Amino acid sequence: MSLLQLPPLGLYVHLPWCERKCPYCDFNSHEFTELPEQAYVDCLLADLEREIAFAQGRSISTLFIGGGTPSLFSAGAITRLLQGIAARLPLAAHMEATMEANPGSAEAGKFAAFRAAGINRLSLGIQSFQATQLRILGRVHDSDQAHSAVTAARNAGFQRINLDLMHGLPQQDAALALADLATAMEYDTGHLSWYQLTIEPNTVFHKRPPLLPVEDELADIQDAGEAQLLAGGLRQYEVSAWAIPGQECRHNLNYWSFGDYLGIGAGAHGKVSFTDGRIMRYAKRRQPEAYMQAGADDYRAQQRWLQAEELPGEFAMNALRLNAGFTLEQFSACTGLAAGALQPALDSLVERQLLVVSGNRLTASPLGRRFLDSVVAEFLPD
């Protein structure tokens, strides 16, 4: 593998607890009786301490605190966490610092304090504004709380707010799905994550599948929703992400551009490149108890070096999700491979009008975006 340029570095922090596990959720989240927030913050900082070398001189350009439900944590704990991070690694000027929050009343009261701690972007897990759908999804919040959370975030002074919204939900027809979307758009937050419910293995929904809208209905929702978002001035920049220009989530953009990120906390994933051309992926221990007890041992549960033949697939899997696609220079800079490594898949994809090549830039065509999984599969090793 040849030399590569180090990409920007993000930091992901995982807070793995939820008041209640939702039946569709397959993220690393756990119910709790008592939140061990002080001990956990200590572990997070000890975990980060051991990864300082991975930064290789880079400052943290974006921070994302995800979960679980990070907003369960007290403002004090979050403050200590952010200060601890700043004490260990240089932070970029105007670093984007996002936190996921649940639209419950208890959380809303802490928004101002989170902001004072240094969080400058809030991502609210609204999912739906409809009582029926929220109930079926097993969410702890109701429709009123969904509405007041957005207002609370505004009142707390957040300029950058994302609303997470799902569609293709049980007992949801196209009209209901589009009404949810319209409601979200009225808040004019500048950023929406709008994605279809997928039934993942190891979830309650997988064991007892709910009745979902049929495929044609789902596709109609998708098409009509995309048109509605566009008409509202939001630009799709990724498969499930819309923003007014400039408001894109820079942390997620970094993932999709095959950038580096440290991951600290139970079950957190990280990716680190080295100037000699090696690229490493790793994951931390998933169970919060096991993670916290790792102590002197490694917090990591697994670590692997990406092989040259899997890089085109890994890169395409991320970069083609972006509407802007990527340039061949970006590919070479991030993977250390010559642009020719993409060639085996290219001709047939272009011929089938799934990919568009313009100059040095590759993007999925509108058709290719609808069948992105099939497109990406062509870049995977045999």
Place this chain on the structure above:
Amino acid sequence: MSDLSHIRNFSIIAHIDHGKSTLADRFIQHCGGLSAREMNAQVLDSMDIERERGITIKAQSVTLDYKALDGKVYQLNFIDTPGHVDFSYEVSRSLSACEGALLVVDAGQGVEAQSVANCYTAIEQGIEVLPVLNKMDLPQADPDKVRLEIEEIIGIDATEACLVSAKSGIGVEDVLEYLVARVPPPEGDRDAPLQALIIDSWFDNYLGVVSLVRVKQGVLRKRDKIIAKSTGRAHQVDAVGIFTPKRLETAELAAGEVGFVVAGIKDIHGAPVGDTLVSAKHPEVASLPGFKKVKPQVYAGIFTISSDDYEDFRDALSKLTLNDASLFYEPETSDALGFGFRCGFLGMLHMEIIQERLEREYDLDLITTAPTVIYEVLKKNGEVVQVDNPSSLPDPGEIDEMREPIARCNILVPQEYLGNVITLCVEKRGVQKDLLFLGNQVSVIYDIPLAEVVLDFFDRLKSVSRGYASLDYAFDRFQAASLSRLDVMINGERVDALAIIVHHDQVQYRGRALTEKMKELIPRQMFDVAIQAAVGGKVVARQTVKALRKNVTAKCYGGDVSRKRKLLDKQKAGKKRMKQVGNVEIPQSAFLAVLKVDG
């Protein structure tokens, strides 16, 4: 002249499930050929597939020492015969090594068509046929009725037939005594120059070619120099011996005896079935009459899903033919499927077995195209060509007449199912030739196009008669017929591997059924897939597989790519089991859809 009076060579003629293997096991047990611990049920069926499917494919032999009631010890050589109609040609080979045959009939079910055919073969070869009524322990056993059937249908005396239950061991000794008393000993001069007939040959990874032989005259000894008459090549005998059924080396095999010979022959074609072995000192000794070379009845193209496996596939086929001289193959190129082989089989069961062995023993992912029989085409220029592949049919403009193979089918069926069987024969375009009431059974003779017979006729016959009807068939003649090639087009592109030859009357029906079946089997893709059936460019049926609306993972939680990666890897693996035809991905199963459509 040496004494051969203690030798008895015999076969068992029996329909599947009438208990041949069980009876053979009892003989082995009775004569102490294997200890109880070694008795693996049905020891003679040595291939996994034979045991799983409960059928015998290859002939084998066992030599047993039987101490008879007269106090003398007899050498009994049992030469096994296959029971399925697809393999009936092997029966005459086994019989040629014998002086006697036991006709084993299920005392409840009565005589079956194939046993009748095999009995006739035996009688023609001058072999003593001894009837045995098996399964006497079952309540439905009716020996008087079955005796009558044997006499009426086959025409041999059944008054002395042994009554046996191989399962419970009753009457087994009676059969052995009956054998010793009634089967004549072999004849042959031990002092004459060697002359031995190859009954079967197979390839053993350690020994090379092993041949099962019947010594007609002279003696075959270790270190003898022998010549295979067909090749004229000399070989040194490394070992001779018998199966007990374990392989046991002996000093010699003498006239009248049956056993194996290993002579460092590397290639099965060096010791072909039906060939004669003679001594290198006496190359002038004449060849024995061999066997009629069997011709494949059914042809199909077999292709690897991945073109990378082509070499492995070719090696596997050449290894399989080492043990199965009836398997025919030659390279075939398909526009849709790439490089593969056109293979000829004895019948559908043979085809299934070969396919299964290739996939199981050689770990290959294969696509088999619709099986077809051989058609004869009279061209306008007077030339007659044989066509074993629909896609190589001459241009319709060049064809003067098409002829299809007709099979003469002998069916035996209990009276109550006669109506069903006749309906089925008519549906299969059969023409009745004869109908005879024999006891409780009816013997029905139909001429049916071979294409209809090999497809699913046997299974259908069994199902319309609750398993009671039996079938024996043989190719009879080519006969002019109104036939055309039904092409299948996927998105306008003709897929050569999906073409079939059908009768005019069936064009509409088969076209519709085929496109409907294909619609079920082809997964939805990024675009509409049109499936058309056409004859000479005229579309007779059409179906559309509607396009998928989308295929994209909605939420991609950026940090953890492992789950998405797993999902995509799985999709990719599934795709590898499909064949790309033009832009369309077609699963293996679709190429066999033609088969699953009731004709």
